[in-house]
Amino acid sequence: MSAKPKVAFYWCASCGGCEESVVDLAETILDVVAKVDIVLWPVAMDFKRKDVEAMPDGSILAALINGAIRSSEQEEMVRLLRRKSQIVIAYGACAHQGGIPGLGNQFSRSAMMKFAYEDSPSTQNPEHTHPMPEFADQGRLATLPTLWNVVRTLDQVIDVEYYLPGCPPTPKLLGQALEALLSGQAPPKGTVLAPDIALCEECPRKDTKPTDLAIREFKRPHLALVDPETCLLAQGFLCMGPATRGGCEAVCIRGNMPCSGCFGPTSRVRDQGAKMLSSVCSAIAATDDKEIQDIVNMIPDPVGTLYRYGLAASLLRRRADLQA
Amino acid sequence: MSHASESGPAATPPAQWEPRIVAFFCNWCTYTASDLAGVSRMKHAPNVRIIRVMCSGRVDPQFVLDAFARGADGVLIGGCHFGDCHYSEGNHKALRRVTMLRRVLADMGIEADRFRLEWISAAEGEKVKSVVNDMVAKVKALGPLGLPEHFKEWDREMEAMEGELVSKEVAHVG
Numbered sequence: 001m002s003a004k005p006k007v008a009f010y011w012c013a014s015c016g017g018c019e020e021s022v023v024d025l026a027e028t029i030l031d032v033v034a035k036v037d038i039v040l041w042p043v044a045m046d047f048k049r050k051d052v053e054a055m056p057d058g059s060i061l062a063a064l065i066n067g068a069i070r071s072s073e074q075e076e077m078v079r080l081l082r083r084k085s086q087i088v089i090a091y092g093a094c095a096h097q098g099g100i101p102g103l104g105n106q107f108s109r110s111a112m113m114k115f116a117y118e119d120s121p122s123t124q125n126p127e128h129t130h131p132m133p134e135f136a137d138q139g140r141l142a143t144l145p146t147l148w149n150v151v152r153t154l155d156q157v158i159d160v161e162y163y164l165p166g167c168p169p170t171p172k173l174l175g176q177a178l179e180a181l182l183s184g185q186a187p188p189k190g191t192v193l194a195p196d197i198a199l200c201e202e203c204p205r206k207d208t209k210p211t212d213l214a215i216r217e218f219k220r221p222h223l224a225l226v227d228p229e230t231c232l233l234a235q236g237f238l239c240m241g242p243a244t245r246g247g248c249e250a251v252c253i254r255g256n257m258p259c260s261g262c263f264g265p266t267s268r269v270r271d272q273g274a275k276m277l278s279s280v281c282s283a284i285a286a287t288d289d290k291e292i293q294d295i296v297n298m299i300p301d302p303v304g305t306l307y308r309y310g311l312a313a314s315l316l317r318r319r320a321d322l323q324a
Numbered sequence: 325m326s327h328a329s330e331s332g333p334a335a336t337p338p339a340q341w342e343p344r345i346v347a348f349f350c351n352w353c354t355y356t357a358s359d360l361a362g363v364s365r366m367k368h369a370p371n372v373r374i375i376r377v378m379c380s381g382r383v384d385p386q387f388v389l390d391a392f393a394r395g396a397d398g399v400l401i402g403g404c405h406f407g408d409c410h411y412s413e414g415n416h417k418a419l420r421r422v423t424m425l426r427r428v429l430a431d432m433g434i435e436a437d438r439f440r441l442e443w444i445s446a447a448e449g450e451k452v453k454s455v456v457n458d459m460v461a462k463v464k465a466l467g468p469l470g471l472p473e474h475f476k477e478w479d480r481e482m483e484a485m486e487g488e489l490v491s492k493e494v495a496h497v498g
């Protein structure tokens with residue numbers, strides 16, 4: 001085998017968008033492949049788990065793992081990759097903060113299974129069939145991975161060196177990260193590989209953000225016309241920019257949609273949702289109890305809005321009254 | 325704690341459990357009121373750990389969540405009455421944040437009585453006493469929140485896997 005550094009890509013609880021973003025490197029991916037050997041990439045290449053198991057510990061330079069961790073299989077694979085890799089990168093919002101799957105931490109496993117296999121509008125399941133972790137047939141035992149009760153970020157399961165934020169990370173950030181790793185100029189452990197500034201700082205509408213936002217109502221982008229020039233918060237759309245790390249170059253805002261927070265917080269913030277709550281609520285232009293309540297109630301789902309990608313990584317992690 | 329002497333150290337926690345409440349009191353009003361309660365020799369339940377902040381508007385919602393995550397059974401914020409804020413509208417900001425935070429806490433399964441905002445002026449030592457006593461009674465009725473214990477319990481599903489993998493690997497190497 002060549003002496004090129006080895007890189008692994010793996011996916012856990014994710015949508016596949018992160019894989020897409022690797023492909024989005026386009027021609028640049030050829031430069032990457034010229035410099036590294038990809039030893040595992042289930043979405044694109046035919047390497048198996050046993051191939052990874054056969055490698056000596058620490059022989060992979062970097063494993064880029066996307067997706068949250070919510071099943072026994074995912075946990076097993078990331079622990080294996082951890083042992084085999086010198087550097088583990090949590091790739092994308094789900095591995096970094098729990099992402100959309102992390103919102104599952106508002107519900108019990110049984111409630112989620114019941115909805116997915118029985119109650120969802122597109123499901124017909126009169127026999128109440130649910131997947132089972134074990135099934136015996138003709139003397140043979142078939143097994144499936146177990147769904148964990150709790151959705152976790154990657155660093156809640158294994159040690160992680162770096163984070164590439166975003167839903168998904170931009171090809172530019174991935175390219176920069178790979179370049180830094182291959183040149184041996186690795187940043188300190190724990191670094192999020194994106195600028196440590198709030199998104200507002202790089203927002204093209206920054207100059208239209210008033211000092212006092214004076215929010216009198218919250219609008220939802222699918223129910224109102226969005227002015228393409230003005231600060232979205234000033235228009236009453238809950239844009240997560242103030243509490244979200246920059247580095248995406250405001251792609252959503254350039255598409256006239258408010259930031260939904262996928263890059264997670266900056267290094268100065270522990271809990272992105274709480275910080276956004278703090279920022280946006282202080283700007284509500286009401287002093288009367290009832291008036292404040294009415295404005296705040298215009299946000300139908302505060303947890304799903306403020307913690308869209310960050311619930312698993314939040315201070316509370318999961319609904320407190322759920323069983324282990 | 326008032327009941328500490330009643331039973332020995334080996335007693336089971338539920339019978340002996342006392343709520344822990346973290347209180348953020350603003351320097352200008354509620355903290356001063358709490359001082360007044362003290363010099364007036366008023367007694368209230370000893371379950372409150374008071375943290376002095378310059379203003380109720382300084383209480384970052386992260387402080388509240390962090391207190392719960394580290395084992396607080398309740399969080400109390402005390403600030404100046406409207407019109408009295410030393411920084412003119414810090415207490416208004418506190419109310420706006422608390423209004424939203426209440427909804428978040430409800431959605432996260434934390435009971436409303438565990439989180440309270442009160443306006444207590446520097447002259448209202450008596451109110452500190454009654455608010456604290458009332459809150460302690462309510463939180464006592466709810467029982468422990470115990471988030472650190474929950475976190476440990478939740479993560480037990482992973483410990484099994486850790487042990488299993490190590491044994492697998494030993495078998496593999498052997």
